[in-house]
Amino acid sequence: MNKLLGKILGSRWTKVVAFAACLVPFLLLLIPFLKLLTTGNAPELGANPVEFITHKTGDWTIRFLLITLSVTPLRKILNQPRLARYRRMLGLFAFFYVCLHFMTWFILDKSFSLSDMWADILKRRFITVGMLGLAMLIPLAVTSTAGWVRRLGFVKWQRLHRLVYFVALAGVIHYYWLVKSDVRLPLMYGAILVVLMSYRFFVWKQAAPKRAATRVAVKTPSTASLPD
Numbered sequence: 001m002n003k004l005l006g007k008i009l010g011s012r013w014t015k016v017v018a019f020a021a022c023l024v025p026f027l028l029l030l031i032p033f034l035k036l037l038t039t040g041n042a043p044e045l046g047a048n049p050v051e052f053i054t055h056k057t058g059d060w061t062i063r064f065l066l067i068t069l070s071v072t073p074l075r076k077i078l079n080q081p082r083l084a085r086y087r088r089m090l091g092l093f094a095f096f097y098v099c100l101h102f103m104t105w106f107i108l109d110k111s112f113s114l115s116d117m118w119a120d121i122l123k124r125r126f127i128t129v130g131m132l133g134l135a136m137l138i139p140l141a142v143t144s145t146a147g148w149v150r151r152l153g154f155v156k157w158q159r160l161h162r163l164v165y166f167v168a169l170a171g172v173i174h175y176y177w178l179v180k181s182d183v184r185l186p187l188m189y190g191a192i193l194v195v196l197m198s199y200r201f202f203v204w205k206q207a208a209p210k211r212a213a214t215r216v217a218v219k220t221p222s223t224a225s226l227p228d
């Protein structure tokens, strides 16, 4: 069973299907949006299309962030190393949706006005923290290629990519601050983030003796290899 799952996850076609599935929320917005532009009517986008698109792209940004953060725990729990092949794609989809989210706000809501944008960033704390999340995601998207892993070295690259934890936290706070009354959904996303981070902390704590042993071995290579 595990072998079969590994084979499915390792297939190029599974990745193509996963890629297509990640595009579905975008197409479900794009098609009615184009209909709205051409015919002036798209009931799928509700009474306020700009609000609808902002909400949907925001929802998919936080979902993709949490799905990306689930890859490593799932890979370890299910013992499926091939799941790692999907992490970069999922992370880039989080970036794609946050770009759409930001552009909807900046183009359709703020009409490209930089002064309006700054005023909103300074005035509304949920926008400030959302922008912080977006700003932190940019270097992660740029350095997501194998070339950047080589250029930075794996340890530095991995350290930089831990920023994604703060991006997800910024996303949860952003959502919690913007809702007016019903905070159940942002709290649910926050709880998922806590579970995912607790798992990482647990694994990190468990590996502490191994890390200490490696440090000692690196510091005293000659004595460590001396026979008694």
Ligand code: HEM
Binding pocket: 054, 055, 056, 057, 058, 059, 061, 062, 065, 098, 101, 102, 105, 127, 130, 131, 132, 133, 134, 167, 168, 170, 171, 172, 174, 175, 178
């Ligand atoms: C990591 C970054 C971000 C995440 C995860 C995120 C996520 C979300 C979520 C989940 C929602 C609520 C959707 C719903 O109610 O169904 C939302 C709404 C919103 N977001 Fe973001 N967002 C991010 C960044 C940004 C940025 C950079 C901006 C603009 C500068 C922004 C502007 C908005 C606005 C205007 C709303 C709607 C607020 C309202 O209904 O009053 N977000 N976002």
